[in-house]
Each structure stands twice: as C-alpha cells, then as structure tokens.
Amino acid sequence: MLDIDLLNKKCIDIRKLIVNQIGGLGVGHIGGSLSVVELLVYLYYHEMNIDPKNPDMEGRDRFIMSKGHGGPALYSVLADKGYFSIEELDTLNKPGTNLPSHCDMLKTRGVDMTTGSLGQGLSCAVGMALGSKIKSDDAYIYCLLGDGEIQEGQIWEAAMAAGHFKLNRLIVFLDYNKMQISGTVEEIMDIEPVIDKWKSFNWNVYRANGHNINGIHKSVIEAKKSKDKPTMIILDTIKGKGVSFAEEAKVLSHSMTISEDMRIKAIKELDSEVDNL
Amino acid sequence: MIPDNNIKEMRQILYEFLDQKMEEDERIVVIDADLSKSNGTYNLRKKYPNRAFDVGVAEQNMAGIGAGMAAYGFIPFISTFVPFATRRICDQVAVSIAYANRNVKIIGSDPGIAAELNGGTHMSFEDIGVFRSIPNMVIFEPVDVIQLKKALPQIVEYEGPLYIRFFRKWTPTVFDEDYEFNLFKGDLIKEGKDITIIASGIMVYEALLACKKLKEKGIDGELINIHTIKPIDRDCIIKSARKTNRVVTCENHNTIGGLRSAVTEVLSESYPVIVKGIGVQDRFGQVGKLPYLKKAYGLEADNIVNACMDIINN
Incomplete structure (x- = not known):
C-alpha cells in the first residue's frame, strides 16, 4: 500500500535535511537535489528491496545516481533510513567527509555506484542489470539521469545496449527540470523530442509529474510489467522545488551560496508546508 | 622474423585461459567492443553466451558496463585495441573503474608499433603514461606466451583495476617453462x-x-x-x-x-x-x-x- 500522506510528509523532512546540509556549508547543488526528492522518497521508503542494516545484501535493488551532484538528496534519504547518522549530514563537503559533492560508493554506506562525471552512471546500471540477469536474482536496477546529462554521447551508447539486451528490470528516471548550469536545456542543447528518442532506442517511455508520488508509482507499476524492454520514466520537475529562493533562482540554483538567513527562512517555509498537508 | 609454428599466438593463450577459467569461476565475464576476433575472445560467447558478449563499437559504455558488473561482484575483462582502451575512455577508466576501485581487467591489444598497418590513429605511444598517473591502476605488459600464461591466474587473483598491454600475435619466447613469475616483481x-x-x-x-x-x-x-x-x-x-x-x-x-x-x-x-x-x-x-x-x-x-x-x- 502506498501511504501518500506519510511519503509526502517524508518529502518535507528530506527537503529540510537537504537545506540544512547545504545551508550549513553555505554552498552546494541545491536545485537538482530538491527536484528529485519525491522520486528518492518513493523508491527508498516504498519501492526498493533494500536493508539499511545490510547495505551489501545480495540481490538487493540498486539505485545509481548518475547525476552525481544529486548527492545531498541521496545522503539525506540514506541518513534518514539509518545507513549512517543524521549528524553526519553536517559533514557534507568538509575535509575528510564521507559525503562528497558527488556520490562515492567507497565512502558512503548505501551508495551503490560512484558517479559525478556525467553520462557514466547509465552504463554502470546496464552492467548491473546484466549482472542481475546472469545471477537471476530478480533485482531491479534504478538509475536517475539529469536532463543536461543526456547530452552526453555515452548515455546513448548505454541506451542502445539496454534496449538490445532487453533489460526489462532496468528502470531509469529523467529529472527533467529543464535547466542546466549555463541556461535552459532548450537553449543550451535541446533534448527534444525526448520521448521519441528513448522510444526509438527500444525503451518503454512514461511521463509523470516528478513531484507527484502517485504518478511516479503508477509509472513504476507499468515499468514492472515490461517483459523485454528497459523503461524510461520522464519526470517533469521543478529545479529547487519546495524552497522559494531556490525555485526563484532558476538556473542559478544549480550550485548556489546559501546564507544563514536563507536557510532559516527555507526551514520555516517547509515547516509551514507540513501544516498544509 | 619467421613465426615459429610451435609457439602459439598470445591471443590463443588468452582465449584458452579464459575458456577454462570461466568454467571454474562464474564471476568472470568478457566484454568486447567489436574487436573480439582480433583479440581472440570471439569463441567464448559460443560457450558462455551470457558471460561473453559484445557491446558494439562503444568503448565508453563497455568501460561503464564493466564497472557496473564489477560492482555486482563479477570480474569483467573488457577488451579492445590499446588506443580505445586507454585514451578514448580515459575518463570512464579514471572515474567508473579506478576512482571507484572496481575489479575490472582492461585488455588493450596492439601496443605501440604492433598496430602496424592500422597506422597513426591506432598506434598509441602514450597509454602507459596516461594510466600510470591514474591511482589504483596496475599496468602489466607481457613479454611472451610463457609469461602471459603464468600471469593470467595472478591477474584474476589480484583484486583491483588492471591494464594488460597486450601484444596479441606471435612473438618469440624469452622465458623457459620453469620460470617463476610474480606479478609484482621484475x-x-x-x-x-x-x-x-x-x-x-x-x-x-x-x-x-x-x-x-x-x-x-x-x-x-x-x-x-x-x-x-x-x-x-x-x-x-x-x-x-x-x-x-x-x-x-x-x-x-x-x-x-x-x-x-x-x-x-x-x-x-x-x-x-x-x-x-x-x-x-x-x-x-x-x-x-x-x-x-x-x-x-x-x-x-x-x-x-x-x-x-x-x-x-x-
């Protein structure tokens, strides 16, 4: 059963952890962390077969944050799930931390793949899906791509391979917040028609509101019916979602400085959202 | 130099080793990028269709798939020519394989002048320099079939990224069969x-x-x-x-x-x-x-x- 109220409440908690994490440091990738919260909450609190007490569990589902700069969002979820302490979130990007800007499987408990150089995570996910098929362990391999990231050529090598190998248990999400560092995706290097692109690589393609857990859930249910194709779920998202200053900063929220005042205001804003639920 | 028919080609040794080792060890997978016939790995896919496969002319993806499979507990051998195994996919090797410290074995064949008639585009003279400056990378260049045969089991045993700078054809032997090989000793x-x-x-x-x-x-x-x-x-x-x-x-x-x-x-x-x-x-x-x-x-x-x-x- 999908407990929407609980998950929506969890999204606010996670957003607060993201704001405190990046705000505590004063700078970071806030926009693209806030845009993927609903997806991560849905996967980690509802859908994935994982065990925080046994992060290396055989046959577990995997999640690859191919847009590695989404690290702070993933760390918030992992800490809240108990992979490590909430206090550790305060060490983000500080000397000697286990929580670097971009995801590092050697440093952070619960991170399934090292990512950060854009375009590489999908190939790794394809490798894991092939590995899962050989082992017949029935795992699902989830992967999250940034919209700017799919401008990388390697993405399309991996897309072609996933279709070719009929990796039906590979479920990939696109964080389509329509912005990248230097401008809008449309003006920098348009990825449209994005649905047709993935379809033509022999993928199932669904599209959902990335901030509506029910919609994400429905798409994943469809994806799991697939017998012979990988699935792309395009999530329409808002960069900086849920925090006014980040949403208003638009493109500039990719990596921005955050003052203590901004942090406090954002937390208040998120707290008031709880009342509106 | 006239090839000695009593001495096998280097790629034949590689094939024979993988063929046997894949039977014993289910963790070993072999991934090629459309050069499996050149590198001697082609026939493996007949016997091990799930664990020996081709990704087409897509070396970046091959490196990433190797890293992903290694993260899943496999020991992938990824195989292509030297320039495509090193300079073309340098970032994929550096990040997905070396920085993530994944147990991927990279086979680059035709080192240096061994690229022969493929010429300048295929003739890497910089690959050792590039990989030598990437932490976690081990660089191994075999001399002859005897050394290669002795090295391959130790290469599988060693856990971590390793590059085999692989002369694939016939080459005169230097070592005797009773020679004692140690991967980390000259x-x-x-x-x-x-x-x-x-x-x-x-x-x-x-x-x-x-x-x-x-x-x-x-x-x-x-x-x-x-x-x-x-x-x-x-x-x-x-x-x-x-x-x-x-x-x-x-x-x-x-x-x-x-x-x-x-x-x-x-x-x-x-x-x-x-x-x-x-x-x-x-x-x-x-x-x-x-x-x-x-x-x-x-x-x-x-x-x-x-x-x-x-x-x-x-």
Missing part, C-alpha cells in the same frame, strides 16, 4: 656487471639480442624485464643500478611517460645514475610492418647497443 633475465638494460614487452627480445652483441664487444650487460610497469619493482631496479651505475631502458612507447620515466622516477630518488631511453622519441605512429617500424622508431637491438656504448664510452 625478472632478472641475465646477470651482468657493466650496464643495466631494463626492457618491457616486445623490447625484451631486442634487449636479449643486444646483450649478445654487447658480449662480443666485451661488455657484460644485465637484463631486467619490468612486466608490471605500475607498481614498479623499485628494489630490483635500484639493486641493479647500484651494481652497474649505468642504465638503458627499452620500451615500445613514448620515452615520455613510459618505462624510462618510471625507472628514472625511482632512480632519481634513490640512486641517480645516467639513464638512456630507447623508445619512441615523442612522435606519432605511422603505417608499416614491425621490422620497418622498429627501424623507423629506433627500436632495434643495434639502437640498444649504441645507447649502451654511448654511456660506457662517455
């Missing part, structure tokens, strides 16, 4: 007292010829094979340099970044002596067969002899 092939010759890959045979020619001149050369260029066997190099005080390095690679660089880095810190480098002198490749290319780039036994005499006479 080989003292011939003891001598006057000058140290340190060679890798196909240059070991040339260096052996050079030693014979030096002997005719009354020079007693010591010959060392460095098959694992990183991490390099420091002790073996320093010990020999202390004895002879003169060193010549021989490599099928740019002398910038390769074996000469690795050897001088060791000696300059511990026992500085004159080191002359036989190898490609910072030039790009070109088409040609091995004999022509050896001459063109100064990779013949006579070049080694001359370098040795230069040091000894000055």
Whole structure:
C-alpha cells in the first residue's frame, strides 16, 4: 500500500535535511537535489528491496545516481533510513567527509555506484542489470539521469545496449527540470523530442509529474510489467522545488551560496508546508 | 622474423585461459567492443553466451558496463585495441573503474608499433603514461606466451583495476617453462656487471639480442624485464643500478611517460645514475610492418647497443 500522506510528509523532512546540509556549508547543488526528492522518497521508503542494516545484501535493488551532484538528496534519504547518522549530514563537503559533492560508493554506506562525471552512471546500471540477469536474482536496477546529462554521447551508447539486451528490470528516471548550469536545456542543447528518442532506442517511455508520488508509482507499476524492454520514466520537475529562493533562482540554483538567513527562512517555509498537508 | 609454428599466438593463450577459467569461476565475464576476433575472445560467447558478449563499437559504455558488473561482484575483462582502451575512455577508466576501485581487467591489444598497418590513429605511444598517473591502476605488459600464461591466474587473483598491454600475435619466447613469475616483481633475465638494460614487452627480445652483441664487444650487460610497469619493482631496479651505475631502458612507447620515466622516477630518488631511453622519441605512429617500424622508431637491438656504448664510452 502506498501511504501518500506519510511519503509526502517524508518529502518535507528530506527537503529540510537537504537545506540544512547545504545551508550549513553555505554552498552546494541545491536545485537538482530538491527536484528529485519525491522520486528518492518513493523508491527508498516504498519501492526498493533494500536493508539499511545490510547495505551489501545480495540481490538487493540498486539505485545509481548518475547525476552525481544529486548527492545531498541521496545522503539525506540514506541518513534518514539509518545507513549512517543524521549528524553526519553536517559533514557534507568538509575535509575528510564521507559525503562528497558527488556520490562515492567507497565512502558512503548505501551508495551503490560512484558517479559525478556525467553520462557514466547509465552504463554502470546496464552492467548491473546484466549482472542481475546472469545471477537471476530478480533485482531491479534504478538509475536517475539529469536532463543536461543526456547530452552526453555515452548515455546513448548505454541506451542502445539496454534496449538490445532487453533489460526489462532496468528502470531509469529523467529529472527533467529543464535547466542546466549555463541556461535552459532548450537553449543550451535541446533534448527534444525526448520521448521519441528513448522510444526509438527500444525503451518503454512514461511521463509523470516528478513531484507527484502517485504518478511516479503508477509509472513504476507499468515499468514492472515490461517483459523485454528497459523503461524510461520522464519526470517533469521543478529545479529547487519546495524552497522559494531556490525555485526563484532558476538556473542559478544549480550550485548556489546559501546564507544563514536563507536557510532559516527555507526551514520555516517547509515547516509551514507540513501544516498544509 | 619467421613465426615459429610451435609457439602459439598470445591471443590463443588468452582465449584458452579464459575458456577454462570461466568454467571454474562464474564471476568472470568478457566484454568486447567489436574487436573480439582480433583479440581472440570471439569463441567464448559460443560457450558462455551470457558471460561473453559484445557491446558494439562503444568503448565508453563497455568501460561503464564493466564497472557496473564489477560492482555486482563479477570480474569483467573488457577488451579492445590499446588506443580505445586507454585514451578514448580515459575518463570512464579514471572515474567508473579506478576512482571507484572496481575489479575490472582492461585488455588493450596492439601496443605501440604492433598496430602496424592500422597506422597513426591506432598506434598509441602514450597509454602507459596516461594510466600510470591514474591511482589504483596496475599496468602489466607481457613479454611472451610463457609469461602471459603464468600471469593470467595472478591477474584474476589480484583484486583491483588492471591494464594488460597486450601484444596479441606471435612473438618469440624469452622465458623457459620453469620460470617463476610474480606479478609484482621484475625478472632478472641475465646477470651482468657493466650496464643495466631494463626492457618491457616486445623490447625484451631486442634487449636479449643486444646483450649478445654487447658480449662480443666485451661488455657484460644485465637484463631486467619490468612486466608490471605500475607498481614498479623499485628494489630490483635500484639493486641493479647500484651494481652497474649505468642504465638503458627499452620500451615500445613514448620515452615520455613510459618505462624510462618510471625507472628514472625511482632512480632519481634513490640512486641517480645516467639513464638512456630507447623508445619512441615523442612522435606519432605511422603505417608499416614491425621490422620497418622498429627501424623507423629506433627500436632495434643495434639502437640498444649504441645507447649502451654511448654511456660506457662517455
């Protein structure tokens, strides 16, 4: 059963952890962390077969944050799930931390793949899906791509391979917040028609509101019916979602400085959202 | 040089090893990028269709798939020509494989002049330099079929990223069947007292010829094979340099970044002596067969002899 109220409440908690994490440091990738919260909450609190007490569990589902700069969002979820302490979130990007800007499987408990150089995570996910098929362990391999990231050529090598190998248990999400560092995706290097692109690589393609857990859930249910194709779920998202200053900063929220005042205001804003639920 | 039909090609040894090892060890997978017939791995997919496969002409993806499979508990061998295994996918190797410390074995075939008629685009002289400066990378360059056969089990045993700079065709044998191989130790092939010759890959045979020619001149050369260029066997190099005080390095690679660089880095810190480098002198490749290319780039036994005499006479 999908407990929407609980998950929506969890999204606010996670957003607060993201704001405190990046705000505590004063700078970071806030926009693209806030845009993927609903997806991560849905996967980690509802859908994935994982065990925080046994992060290396055989046959577990995997999640690859191919847009590695989404690290702070993933760390918030992992800490809240108990992979490590909430206090550790305060060490983000500080000397000697286990929580670097971009995801590092050697440093952070619960991170399934090292990512950060854009375009590489999908190939790794394809490798894991092939590995899962050989082992017949029935795992699902989830992967999250940034919209700017799919401008990388390697993405399309991996897309072609996933279709070719009929990796039906590979479920990939696109964080389509329509912005990248230097401008809008449309003006920098348009990825449209994005649905047709993935379809033509022999993928199932669904599209959902990335901030509506029910919609994400429905798409994943469809994806799991697939017998012979990988699935792309395009999530329409808002960069900086849920925090006014980040949403208003638009493109500039990719990596921005955050003052203590901004942090406090954002937390208040998120707290008031709880009342509106 | 006329190939000896009694000696198998290097790729045949690789195939035979993988064929047997894949039966014993279900973790081993072999991934090619449309060069499996060249590298001898093609027939594996008939016997192991799930664990030996092709990703097409897509080396970046091959590296990532290898890293992903390694993260899933497999031991992937990814295989293509040297330039595509190294410079083309340098970032994928650096991040998804080396930085993530995944247990992927990278087979790059046709090192340096072995690219022959494929010419300059396929003739990498920089691959050792590139990979040597990436942490976690082990670089292994076999000399002959005997060494390769002994090395492959140790390569599987070793856990971590490892690059095999793989001459794939027929090459004369240097080692005896009873030779004891250690992946992380250099080989003292011939003891001598006057000058140290340190060679890798196909240059070991040339260096052996050079030693014979030096002997005719009354020079007693010591010959060392460095098959694992990183991490390099420091002790073996320093010990020999202390004895002879003169060193010549021989490599099928740019002398910038390769074996000469690795050897001088060791000696300059511990026992500085004159080191002359036989190898490609910072030039790009070109088409040609091995004999022509050896001459063109100064990779013949006579070049080694001359370098040795230069040091000894000055």
